[in-house]
Amino acid sequence: MSPRLSECHELIVATSNPHKVRELTRLLQPLGLPVLPLPQDADLQPVVEDGQTLLENARKKASGYARQLQRWVIADDTGLEVDALAGAPGVRSARYAGDDASMAMNLALLIEHMLDVPDDKRAARFVCHLCVAAPDGSVIIEGAGECRGRIGRQPIGEFGFGYDSVFLLAGKDHTLAELDEEHTAQAGHRGNAARSLIAAWQAS
Template identity: 75%
Template sequence: MTNPLSACHELVVATSNPNKVRELTDLLKPLGIPIASLPTDVPLQPVVEDGSTLQENARKKACGYARQTGRWVIADDTGLEVEVLDGAPGVRSARYAGDDASMAMNLALLIEHMKDVPDPQRSARFVCHLCVADPDGNIALEASGQCLGRIDRQPIGEFGFGYDSVFLIQGTDRTLAEMDQQQTAQVGHRGQAARSLIASWKTS
């Protein structure tokens, strides 16, 4: 049986976030195919991320933009899950402080919600779900990854984005924002998901 992924000669990243495009471009180099941003020369309807899980949102974005562009699309949905907050911000990580909130506002709200939580109860994890859809909008491949850690009390670090500056990686005293792109790729949730996706791609 022919592997449908053999027909994919380019992947479009379903995001307007240049940080994610840059990171996924680097992580997916082992696939040996070009990684592109969403096209700007055609009108695209934003895909509403109203799924109840990261997997649902990744699927919606991949399939939605694949159908609109007629191209192979990879979508990522990532969330920070804090144990003492019952898994919040979770699927609403990008909208924790409101639908129009900036990441600075989301980060400030998380710090506020965690200010009275003792150190032993600050465990958390980053989860990333990746989904690849074919040009007809059918799901071709999925993978996920996670990074365990805990929430620090104040932002530290110059790299990364989002909640990276308060996420202390398990077994270290460093936040994700204190690691450069190469180091983050090794220990981070998106790197774990990308390696799992590449392995499945090459064996499918």
């Protein structure tokens, strides 16, 4: 392990999404570090996610919150890229239906945009970038992962969040939202990104 990473004794997850905090806590267990949500009592300025790519946004969030908290921070940015929509919603996945849109609105808009797309043209992939920043804001290590599949015609499944309920896994007839946490960790983009980051961490 690099001397810098040896200074890391905990990771703060730069998100207000409890699903992501729970998922990353589980996925990062091999690091043997406490994984904590953003402190509720901290006077934090939101980091503006105006990067042109998912990786830029993940780096911005990790750096911005690490500097404010002066603690080690891990951030992710995840996007759904749909071939028939020229890679959209992509970096705007969380804001597809507008900057103040709910996830239900984003999902409804995606389904609407895919109404006339034939079954053999509905390929898509989830992409996730993870970045860890030191208390001074410098990004120390990164990981990336993806999950390939296709867009279904209606939401199915009770697990997951976001677009999971319309994302049919490649070669399967079930959506990500039909998988429990353990199987999502094995098959999903965030699980693949976490394993990539852990491997880089342990090799550094």
